Amino acid sequence: MSPSPASDAAASAPSYLTADRGMGSWLTTRDHKRIGVMFLVLTLTAFALGGLFAMLIRLELLTPGPTIMDAMTYNRMFSLHGIVMIFLFMIPAIPTVFGNFFLPLMIGAQDVAFPRLNLATVYMYCLGLGLAVYGMIQGGSDTGWTFYTPYSTTTTAVVWPVLLAGFVLGMSSIFTGINFIVTIHTLRAPGLTWMRLPIFVWSMYATSVIQVLATPVLGMTLLLVAVENVFGFGIFDAARGGDPVLFQHLFWFYSHPAVYIMILPAMAVMSEVVQAFSRKNMFGYKAVAMSSLGIAFVGFFVWGHHLFTSGQSTFASGIFGVLTMFVGIFTAIKVFNWTATMYQGSINFSAPFVYFLGFLFFLVFGGMTGIALATVSLDVHWQDTYFVVAHFHFIMVGSTIMAFLAALHYWWPKMFGKTYSERWALVAAVMVILGFIFTFVPLFLLGNMGMPRRYYSYPERFWPLNVAATAGASVLAMGLVVVLIYLVVSLVWGRRSAPNPWGSRGFEWNTPSPPGKENFPETPTFTHGPHEYQTPDEVKHAA
Amino acid sequence: MPPEGQATFLQHHFPDAPTQEHAARLGMWLFLATEVLLFTALFTGYALYRYLFSETFHAASKYIETSVGLTNTVVLITSSLTVALALHAARQGQGRRAAALLAATLAFGGVFMVLKGFEYHHHFVTGQLPGRFYAFAELAAPGAAMFFTIYFLMTGLHGLHVLIGMGVLGWLAGRAWRGDFSPAYHTPVELGGLYWHLVDLIWIFLFPLLYLI
Amino acid sequence: MAHATESAHRGKAHGAGRYVAVWVALLVLTALTYAVRRYDMQEPWHLVSALLIAVTKATLVALVFMHLWDHGGATRLAVLTSVAFAALLIGLVLVDNATRFPYANPPRAASYQDPAGAPRPPAPAGRAPAH
Numbered sequence: 001m002s003p004s005p006a007s008d009a010a011a012s013a014p015s016y017l018t019a020d021r022g023m024g025s026w027l028t029t030r031d032h033k034r035i036g037v038m039f040l041v042l043t044l045t046a047f048a049l050g051g052l053f054a055m056l057i058r059l060e061l062l063t064p065g066p067t068i069m070d071a072m073t074y075n076r077m078f079s080l081h082g083i084v085m086i087f088l089f090m091i092p093a094i095p096t097v098f099g100n101f102f103l104p105l106m107i108g109a110q111d112v113a114f115p116r117l118n119l120a121t122v123y124m125y126c127l128g129l130g131l132a133v134y135g136m137i138q139g140g141s142d143t144g145w146t147f148y149t150p151y152s153t154t155t156t157a158v159v160w161p162v163l164l165a166g167f168v169l170g171m172s173s174i175f176t177g178i179n180f181i182v183t184i185h186t187l188r189a190p191g192l193t194w195m196r197l198p199i200f201v202w203s204m205y206a207t208s209v210i211q212v213l214a215t216p217v218l219g220m221t222l223l224l225v226a227v228e229n230v231f232g233f234g235i236f237d238a239a240r241g242g243d244p245v246l247f248q249h250l251f252w253f254y255s256h257p258a259v260y261i262m263i264l265p266a267m268a269v270m271s272e273v274v275q276a277f278s279r280k281n282m283f284g285y286k287a288v289a290m291s292s293l294g295i296a297f298v299g300f301f302v303w304g305h306h307l308f309t310s311g312q313s314t315f316a317s318g319i320f321g322v323l324t325m326f327v328g329i330f331t332a333i334k335v336f337n338w339t340a341t342m343y344q345g346s347i348n349f350s351a352p353f354v355y356f357l358g359f360l361f362f363l364v365f366g367g368m369t370g371i372a373l374a375t376v377s378l379d380v381h382w383q384d385t386y387f388v389v390a391h392f393h394f395i396m397v398g399s400t401i402m403a404f405l406a407a408l409h410y411w412w413p414k415m416f417g418k419t420y421s422e423r424w425a426l427v428a429a430v431m432v433i434l435g436f437i438f439t440f441v442p443l444f445l446l447g448n449m450g451m452p453r454r455y456y457s458y459p460e461r462f463w464p465l466n467v468a469a470t471a472g473a474s475v476l477a478m479g480l481v482v483v484l485i486y487l488v489v490s491l492v493w494g495r496r497s498a499p500n501p502w503g504s505r506g507f508e509w510n511t512p513s514p515p516g517k518e519n520f521p522e523t524p525t526f527t528h529g530p531h532e533y534q535t536p537d538e539v540k541h542a543a
Numbered sequence: 544m545p546p547e548g549q550a551t552f553l554q555h556h557f558p559d560a561p562t563q564e565h566a567a568r569l570g571m572w573l574f575l576a577t578e579v580l581l582f583t584a585l586f587t588g589y590a591l592y593r594y595l596f597s598e599t600f601h602a603a604s605k606y607i608e609t610s611v612g613l614t615n616t617v618v619l620i621t622s623s624l625t626v627a628l629a630l631h632a633a634r635q636g637q638g639r640r641a642a643a644l645l646a647a648t649l650a651f652g653g654v655f656m657v658l659k660g661f662e663y664h665h666h667f668v669t670g671q672l673p674g675r676f677y678a679f680a681e682l683a684a685p686g687a688a689m690f691f692t693i694y695f696l697m698t699g700l701h702g703l704h705v706l707i708g709m710g711v712l713g714w715l716a717g718r719a720w721r722g723d724f725s726p727a728y729h730t731p732v733e734l735g736g737l738y739w740h741l742v743d744l745i746w747i748f749l750f751p752l753l754y755l756i
Numbered sequence: 757m758a759h760a761t762e763s764a765h766r767g768k769a770h771g772a773g774r775y776v777a778v779w780v781a782l783l784v785l786t787a788l789t790y791a792v793r794r795y796d797m798q799e800p801w802h803l804v805s806a807l808l809i810a811v812t813k814a815t816l817v818a819l820v821f822m823h824l825w826d827h828g829g830a831t832r833l834a835v836l837t838s839v840a841f842a843a844l845l846i847g848l849v850l851v852d853n854a855t856r857f858p859y860a861n862p863p864r865a866a867s868y869q870d871p872a873g874a875p876r877p878p879a880p881a882g883r884a885p886a887h
Contacts (some may be wrong), residue, residue: 110556113566118726177574185830186566187556212834213841216577224696233674233692240674240688241862246591249849252586300841304848313855316848414583523558565828572831576838583842590846591853595864597799609790616786624779627821632771685864733823740822747813750786751806755793 015417019517030115033515036101037415039120043097044484046088055477058439058470065457074456075142075156082145083162087169088129090396092257093489094265095176095211096121098407099204101415103180104507105515106198106226108189108524113182114175121172121179128169135161144454146255149236149247153228165228170219173261173392176325179206191526195289198507198530199275199282202289203268208298210257210264214300218254221247243308252303260299263363263395266403267334270359272531274338276504277353278345281531282336284297291330298327308376309383313378317376324374331367334359348502351425355406358433362398366391369444384454387447394442397476405432405483410504412487413497417514424482431479438472505531552728565728571734578704581678582745585697592693595607596686603682603690605672612754615655616746618705620711622651623743626712629719633729636741637723641732645716648739652709659702666691694753701745708742711735778820785813 016033026034057078060067062167070078100118104111112118135141138158141150150160184205188197225247228234236242271288275281282288312320340358347353369391372380382388389508412420444467447453451462458466500509507530509521557563593600624691629644665671670678673695715735718724722733760768793802819825824832853861 082816104556109762112556114570115554115556117570174574174577178570178577181571181573182566185569186562209837212573212577213838216581216843217584220581226586227696228674231674233672233676233695235592235675235692235696238862240677240690240692240866241596241686242590243591243595243853245852245860246588246849249845249852250587277660300844304852305850311856311860312852313857315855316852319848319851350819477622553844568827569830569834572834576834579838579842583845586842587846591849594850594853595862596783615792617783620779620782620786623817623821624775624783627775628772631775645825685862737822740817744814744817748810751789751793752808755789755806756802 009112013512013516015512015514016517017416017514028119029516030111030119031517032100032104032112032115032118033415035118035122035286036097036099039092039100039125041131042122042125043089043093046084047093050076050081050085050089051480053077053084053472053476057081058473060456060465061458061471064460064463065411066327068306071456071457072142075144075454076140078146078454079141080136080162083141083166084132085396086145086262087166088125088132088259090177091173092125092169092260093370094269094400094404095180095204095207095261096125098269098411099176099180099207099265102411102508103183103201103204104187106201106506106530107184107187107192107447108507108520109183109187110519112179112407113186114179114248117175121175121472124172124175126167128165128172131161131168135159135165144412145224146251147225147247148251149225149228149244150238152225152247153234153236155229160226160230163222163229166222167219170215173211174215177208177215184208188468189296189520189524189526195286196526196529197496199271199285199288199292200268203264203271203292206292207261207264207268209293210261210296210299214257214261217250218258219252221254224250245307245312248307248310248466248513250485252306253300256303256306257296257299259392259395262400264295264431266359267292269403269407269410270338270356271334272504272506273352273356273410274341275531276502276506277348277350277356279341279348279533280341280345280504281533282337283340283343284333285529287339291333294330295327296334298323298330301429302327302374305374305379308379314376317410321374321376325371328367328371329361335364350422351410351429352406352410354426354429354433354500355402355409357430358436359399359402359406362394362436366394366398366462369394376381382447384452385447386451386453389453390440390447391540393443398436398440402432405429408483408487410502411508412490413501414508414511414513416491417497418490418494419488419497420494425487428479428486431475431482435472435474435479437478439469439476440472442469443467465481480509505533547669555652567730567734568737575737578741578745582697582700584747585700586691588692589697590663591751592686592689592738593756598681599686600690601756603687604754606669606679606682607642607694607754608662609663609754611658615658616618618655618658619743619746622648622655622721623740626739627652629735630729630732633719633724633732634726636725637695638719639705641718641724642719644731645675645712645719649712649716649725652705652712652739652742655705656702656709658690659698666695697749697753701749706741708735708739711738735750773821778816781816782813785809785816 016031017037020029026038029035033393033456056068060074060077095449100112100383103109112430135158140157141147141155141159141162143155143156143159148162184197184201224234224236228236233240234242236244236247238244271282302320302324304316305324308317308360310322352531369387373388373391374381409420411424412418446462446465446469449462449465451458497513502509510524552668553560554707557566625644626648629641629648632638632641633646670680671691672678673692674688679687679691712735715732719732789806792805792809797805820834824835
């Protein structure tokens with residue numbers, strides 16, 4: 001399917017942005033596209049808040065000893081940084097923004113399966129955000145985002161608001177997942193078989209499965225901590241025969257699959273970007289599609305690798321360590337296939353592709369350090385040091401946030417019909433990537449040297465690397481601010497974009513940019529898979 | 544509601560009614576799967592502490608009244624029957640019969656909650672309370688307080704779901720009485736019924752695991 | 757075309773008799789689980805028999821009352837997957853606690869019992885009873 005003249009005519013018709021006017025029409029919308037835009041505003045606000053906490057952390061760590069705050073305040077800073085970043089940005093962002101906006105467009109549907117439920121998830125998110133902010137005003141949690149018992153059940157810091165926020169945000173996540181699964185099962189347009197689905201859809205499906213199965217366990221566990229903290233009875237209380245490590249089992253049963261909730265959508269975006277910017281369709285489509293399901297499945301078997309030094313039995317630790325190795329296989333499959341997709345493709349070296357390259361390198365390095373950490377005998381030394389912090393930031397920032405930025409730039413013309421300054425985009429991408437490297441590579445070194453995490457002071461021998469990390473963080477932050485500026489400029493003063501500036505043959509580009517309120521005046525029919533840059537004949541002969 | 548009005552329940556983004564019905568059902572089952580995993584966190588705690596404190600759990604289980612638990616099991620099983628029959632009636636277009644059966648289901652739920660209330664009262668009075676509130680001198684072994692913590696948390700969460708289910712059933716009964724459902728459209732009854740069956744399912748496990756240790 | 761199931765039509769064809777039959781079966785199984793408990797059995801078998809009966813009851817409710825028998829693959833997969841993962845969580849947690857260094861588990865008696873052959877740790881001064 002190629003863009004038709006009809007879509008240009010439709011472009012002059014009101015888009016989903018302008019079709020209905022007034023705040024009320026947005027607050028009561030059932031349009032998945034508007035919901036995606038609302039989530040964009042909400043999650044970026046949360047990202048700014050989490051980033052603020054990050055900068056405060058890095059400022060504190062600029063010098064050994066207290067710099068701008070005391071130890072108790074520092075505990076609250078890193079706790080809130082983690083809670084806000086993970087529950088309010090990393091987990092929801094790509095699914096609720098780009099999943100909501102593009103899933104129906106990619107499968108030829110008019111909307112998701114349950115549009116009113118979709119709107120409800122926006123309000124659940126707002127409630128969760130409100131509870132989290134209320135919790136911050138009450139002083140915030142000082143337990144770390146991991147809420148380990150018995151500290152979280154006995155601390156006098158007011159933790160129940162952020163715990164309740166986590167529960168509510170979890171419900172938002174669950175209902176998004178249910179919506180996506182049912183949408184993909186029931187609303188595919190005629191001709192769109194499972195094996196013709198965009199890889200983005202496969203990865204969103206896998207993400208949704210994790211959201212549905214894992215999140216309820218977290219919700220219950222956070223509630224149990226809140227009950228024990230507020231009312232004084234619970235199942236983690238050692239004085240009553242409770243096992244505090246039970247909390248860790250329950251918490252990580254969700255939180256490990258949660259990291260796949262964070263990375264699978266990023267991989268989803270990157271699969272689309274690599275095909276569009278290499279003008280080649282996915283090498284090993286089936287392997288990449290299945291590897292998403294593989295990650296989702298195997299990701300549930302490995303949570304005990306967070307408990308290696310918590311008193312878990314060596315037998316169980318051995319099991320979890322071996323199982324963790326298997327997860328790397330599926331990521332490797334994706335990395336090989338993305339690379340093979342680029343090979344002999346026609347590369348378009350603009351901002352989304354630059355972010356893809358950053359994503360790829362940082363995913364490989366971050367992932368390899370994950371495999372290293374999965375080795376019990378090594379983890380004993382690295383546990384609770386900056387090595388672990390660097391590992392997960394490599395994946396979360398170096399991969400997931402790069403993917404988010406890539407998605408934002410790839411789909412900006414589609415969502416808003418505006419162009420942004422390519423020159424500033426490349427400048428910002430370089431700042432983000434270099435800033436990232438200078439922030440987090442020193443953390444690997446610090447962790448290996450033995451600097452513990454969650455400490456507000458450190459011995460002098462760690463000082464230079466901490467200064468480097470803070471400097472890097474400042475460059476990273478500035479790069480992100482530059483992105484914000486030129487994107488806002490683009491919205492207000494930007495030139496109208498062409499319907500398909502990248503020449504992408506992803507299915508979503510068959511609609512106007514921005515799309516109309518109604519996705520498809522007539523139900524489309526699909527006769528082949530996405531990103532077919534060669535005709536079927538050429539593909540056959542080239543093999 | 545006249546038969547012609549039934550077509551208005553089809554939403555614009557679904558191509559036809561069977562697809563919409565299938566989607567609603569799949570969505571509800573996925574939600575039930577999340578409820579199963581919600582309770583799983585508590586079942587995990589139960590499994591661990593029963594393993595660690597097996598004799599104490601065995602002893603503590605004697606202090607919750609098996610005959611009440613058995614009665615409640617029969618009550619919930621019967622309520623599952625009535626709600627299944629309510630869906631059957633709604634499918635035949637027998638709105639009033641469906642409403643009566645839904646109301647019966649709600650009543651059974653009420654009976655369950657009343658019996659549970661009597662049990663809880665007994666536990667309060669004897670000091671068989673969770674965690675730090677445990678004051679039952681007759682059974683003071685390690686793990687006794689934990690049994691009652693688990694008991695209250697699991698039956699409490701279950702009871703909350705019974706109350707929510709009763710609310711849903713009441714709403715459905717009202718709609719059925721007004722004639723909102725027909726052979727062509729009875730999805731809300733089906734979905735509400737599924738939720739109620741889950742409540743029954745969880746109790747099917749809670750009863751032997753708590754009362755018959 | 758994403759297809760709906762034809763099950764709604766299948767469901768209408770049968771009478772209400774199957775529900776009553778299942779109800780009777782559930783009552784019988786409930787009586788059975790109560791009766792079995794009154795037997796004195798070795799510990800694992802109490803739990804095993806209780807779980808087997810409960811699973812049978814649950815399967816009847818799911819297949820007949822909840823119409824899982826009539827409806828298609830995706831819903832059954834959702835149910836089976838959630839149950840499998842529940843078993844995974846419970847199973848591996850138990851494996852952990854069952855294979856731990858004994859003193860890493862919550863104390864199970866008012867005073868520490870010596871695990872076979874392990875040296876008894878010295879009692880810390882002023883330690884409160886386990887409960």
